[in-house]
Amino acid sequence: MQLPSSLLENAVNEFSKLPGIGKKTALRLVLHLLKQDVGEVQHFGDTISRMRQDIKFCQRCSNISDADICSICANRMRNQHLICVVENIRDVIAVESTQQFNGTYHVLGGVISPLDGIGPDQLNIEGLVNRIQHEAVEEIIFALNPNIQGDTTIYYIQKKLQNTSCKVTTIARGIAFGGELEYADEMTLARSISNRLPVGQYVK
Amino acid sequence: MQLPSSLLENAVNEFSKLPGIGKKTALRLVLHLLKQDVGEVQHFGDTISRMRQDIKFCQRCSNISDADICSICANRMRNQHLICVVENIRDVIAVESTQQFNGTYHVLGGVISPLDGIGPDQLNIEGLVNRIQHEAVEEIIFALNPNIQGDTTIYYIQKKLQNTSCKVTTIARGIAFGGELEYADEMTLARSISNRLPVGQYVK
Numbered sequence: 001m002q003l004p005s006s007l008l009e010n011a012v013n014e015f016s017k018l019p020g021i022g023k024k025t026a027l028r029l030v031l032h033l034l035k036q037d038v039g040e041v042q043h044f045g046d047t048i049s050r051m052r053q054d055i056k057f058c059q060r061c062s063n064i065s066d067a068d069i070c071s072i073c074a075n076r077m078r079n080q081h082l083i084c085v086v087e088n089i090r091d092v093i094a095v096e097s098t099q100q101f102n103g104t105y106h107v108l109g110g111v112i113s114p115l116d117g118i119g120p121d122q123l124n125i126e127g128l129v130n131r132i133q134h135e136a137v138e139e140i141i142f143a144l145n146p147n148i149q150g151d152t153t154i155y156y157i158q159k160k161l162q163n164t165s166c167k168v169t170t171i172a173r174g175i176a177f178g179g180e181l182e183y184a185d186e187m188t189l190a191r192s193i194s195n196r197l198p199v200g201q202y203v204k
Numbered sequence: 205m206q207l208p209s210s211l212l213e214n215a216v217n218e219f220s221k222l223p224g225i226g227k228k229t230a231l232r233l234v235l236h237l238l239k240q241d242v243g244e245v246q247h248f249g250d251t252i253s254r255m256r257q258d259i260k261f262c263q264r265c266s267n268i269s270d271a272d273i274c275s276i277c278a279n280r281m282r283n284q285h286l287i288c289v290v291e292n293i294r295d296v297i298a299v300e301s302t303q304q305f306n307g308t309y310h311v312l313g314g315v316i317s318p319l320d321g322i323g324p325d326q327l328n329i330e331g332l333v334n335r336i337q338h339e340a341v342e343e344i345i346f347a348l349n350p351n352i353q354g355d356t357t358i359y360y361i362q363k364k365l366q367n368t369s370c371k372v373t374t375i376a377r378g379i380a381f382g383g384e385l386e387y388a389d390e391m392t393l394a395r396s397i398s399n400r401l402p403v404g405q406y407v408k
Contacts, residue, residue, distance in 0.1 A: 002300050004275060004293075005268045011255040014248045018233050029222050030255065031293060034268075038256055044218045045253035051215035052237060052245035064209045064238075071208060089208075089235060096206050 001027070008034075060131070062107040062124050064089050072096075072104055079103045081138040085128065085157070087111055087145065095143055106131065106140075111149040112156055120156055128157065132166050139167040146173050146188075205231070212238075264335070266311040266328050268293050276300075276308055283307045285342040289332065289361070291315055291349065299347055310335065310344075315353040316360055324360055332361065336370050343371040350377050350392075 001023055003009040008030060015026035033041050057063070058070035061083075065071070072078060082103030086092055092105050108123045131137060142157075144150035158168050174192030175184050184192075205227055207213040212234060219230035237245050261267070262274035265287075269275070276282060286307030290296055296309050312327045335341060346361075348354035362372050378396030379388050388396075 001297060003268075003297065004300075005259060005270045007255045007259050007270060008268055010251050014251045017248075019236050020229070020232070025224070027294070027297070028224070030252075032223050033252065033256060034259065036256070041256035042253045044221075045249035045251075047214050047218045047249075048234075048237065048252075049246045049249035051211045051234065052240070052242055055209060055211045055238065064207075064212055066209050066211060090231070093205060093207065093231070096208075 061105045063092055063105055083140045085142050111153040113149045129160055137166050142170040265309050267296055267309055287344045289344055289346050315357040317353045333364055341370050346374040
């Protein structure tokens, strides 16, 4: 694609570096911005730059934050003795949007995946163990994606916590609400049978 | 969607103003940028701001340009007496990418569309008429989208040019290459029959 201006071309190249955005979409976005006021586009650019520059990660749980301690860790109304362990910030947002969890989080920054070259040392596991040893944590709930990497990570961390009195749980795995039994894979179905619940209990 | 940081939220809001980008996609893009270097994201923001601030529109044809006159108008190797009239800059890029056109362009900035409140005065028609009167233009080729608005615009401009000797043509309309006759609408098929060409001629 031959563009008539190098300024335009640079902007299109920058946009097309973003995931899921090709050259044609990038051009559409840039031409849209070109129709906006200079001030508005300036504000767009500044907001993005400032976000990257000023954003902090919570020193306690590694969640995204405006301050040194995130709003969830700083909130005394939340149960500070309950930790939900997640892979990344997107998962924090997903769990928060259920409005069913009143504890704090711990963001690992990934899961153990030898094939991708990610070992326990690259993850925020040390911080989690520290918190459990020093913060009188009663329970940690693993909310990791249900796959081999997630299970390996749970197993690894659980081993590290054997000498503590902290309760370790994981979110339930089974047939999703609205899902159909005949299309579920065998492993999920088998697990959901072996982890069956009394009928009164599953809608607490 | 509850976000843990106002900086993050502002960035997501800015991205979700762009066409075709919702809140979830915006969040994905912002979290991607968050993984990049500070300098790289700064460069992203600056490139977008600079593009909007410094970009110019060619004084002759209204195409996007880095200088007062765009590279196509300034190129003496191109036929300066042949003008392709298009609706917007995207269409310039589309025609250029065929590598079949060696003339110049004229960007109208839209088409006459009373329903959207766009009349001839809001378009760059005056500039086109001026060019034809002063630049010894031999032919103008309309490359507008084949719909009522496009046809109205062609009709309006053609009326204005009645007293000039300039030849007025429009790009061929017919069955697209790779298209199937049975799915073509009746109007297109009827036109392609009435505008039929000798067999030797259509692959010039």
